[in-house]
Amino acid sequence: MTHVLEMATFRAEMVDLSACFNNTAATTPETTGAGGLNVWRNSFPIEELPDATEVFRPGAVPFRFPRTGPGRLDNVVCAGQRIDLRPARYDWIYLLACAERRIEDVVHLHYRDGSVDEEWLRVSDFWPASPPRFGELEAVRCDRIHFPRHVQPGIGPRIWQQRLPVPRQEELVYLRLPDNIAVHIFAMTAVSNGWR
Numbered sequence: 001m002t003h004v005l006e007m008a009t010f011r012a013e014m015v016d017l018s019a020c021f022n023n024t025a026a027t028t029p030e031t032t033g034a035g036g037l038n039v040w041r042n043s044f045p046i047e048e049l050p051d052a053t054e055v056f057r058p059g060a061v062p063f064r065f066p067r068t069g070p071g072r073l074d075n076v077v078c079a080g081q082r083i084d085l086r087p088a089r090y091d092w093i094y095l096l097a098c099a100e101r102r103i104e105d106v107v108h109l110h111y112r113d114g115s116v117d118e119e120w121l122r123v124s125d126f127w128p129a130s131p132p133r134f135g136e137l138e139a140v141r142c143d144r145i146h147f148p149r150h151v152q153p154g155i156g157p158r159i160w161q162q163r164l165p166v167p168r169q170e171e172l173v174y175l176r177l178p179d180n181i182a183v184h185i186f187a188m189t190a191v192s193n194g195w196r
Contacts, residue, residue, distance in 0.1 A: 013086055014055075014064045015188040020081045021066065021073035025184055031070040032146040036077075037126060037157075037184065038100040041148045044157055048142040056187070058139035058161050061094045063187040078105075078183040080176060085190055087112055087171040093164040096140075096187040098126035098157070102133045105178035107164055112171040119164045123183060128156045136160035159186060166190075 027035045027043040035043025050056040050065040057063070066074040093107075102124045109117040122134035132138065140159040145152050166172055172190070177183075 011088075011192040012062050013088070013090075013190040014062060015083065015085060015190060016064075017076055017083065017185065017188055018066065020076045020083065022079070023075050023077040023184065024071070024073055025075045025186070026068035026072075027146050028070060029146070029151050032151065033148045034071060035146055035148065037098075042126075042157070043146040044140075044142055044159075045144055045146055045151070048144070049140060056096075056139075058096075059137055061161070061189050061191060063094070063096055063189050065096070065187055074186070076177070076185040078177040078180045078185065080179040082174050082176055083188065084174045085172055087173050088190070089169060089192060090166045090172050090190045091193045092166060092191045093175065094189045094191060095121075095123075095162050095164070095185055096159050097121075097123045097162055097183060097185045098159045099123040099184070100182040101125050101127075103180060103182050105180045105183065107178060108176040109164075109166060109168075109172055110174050110176065111168055112173050115168060115170065117167055119167075121162070121164060121178060121183070123162055124158075124160055126157045126159065126184075128158060132160065134162065136162045
């Protein structure tokens with residue numbers, strides 16, 4: 001006989017990534033030239049992105065979307081950055097991210113006991129013609145996209161919710177992002193399902 005126990009709660013640690021922000025992905029119609037999502041310097045329209053002053057929940061997991069504004073850095077282009085966490089036992093690392101084309105790369109998870117796990121980060125393209133390739137949840141979809149010199153309606157760029165498993169039952173201390181400039185991370189939340 002199978003028994004199912006449903007847990008109604010989980011612990012979510014919304015990670016502050018602002019010290020690692022190194023790219024501008026959101027612009028106004030007047031500042032489209034500042035965008036940097038890809039080699040064509042596309043960007044998301046600021047007015048269509050989540051409010052940074054409120055908790056953003058594209059699903060059950062909460063995130064803090066970054067503050068956006070003219071000239072403001074608002075995402076992490078992955079370059080091997082170390083992301084420190086509050087040391088704890090986690091089950092999943094959730095991300096709001098997009099990619100220039102789809103990507104698969106490795107994130108290194110570092111534990112208090114010195115062990116390290118490699119986990120695959122798989123993120124789909126932000127471009128609307130590309131379907132999600134890795135089972136991500138669509139977190140944000142815009143109605144238009146910004147080019148350096150104009151706003152193009154009818155093209156809806158996307159940000160995805162993806163997750164990484166944390167396999168060890170040890171305290172996770174930090175993670176090391178891949179060195180891959182095609183990956184843009186906007187927010188991160190570390191989750192424990194409450195079993196421990």
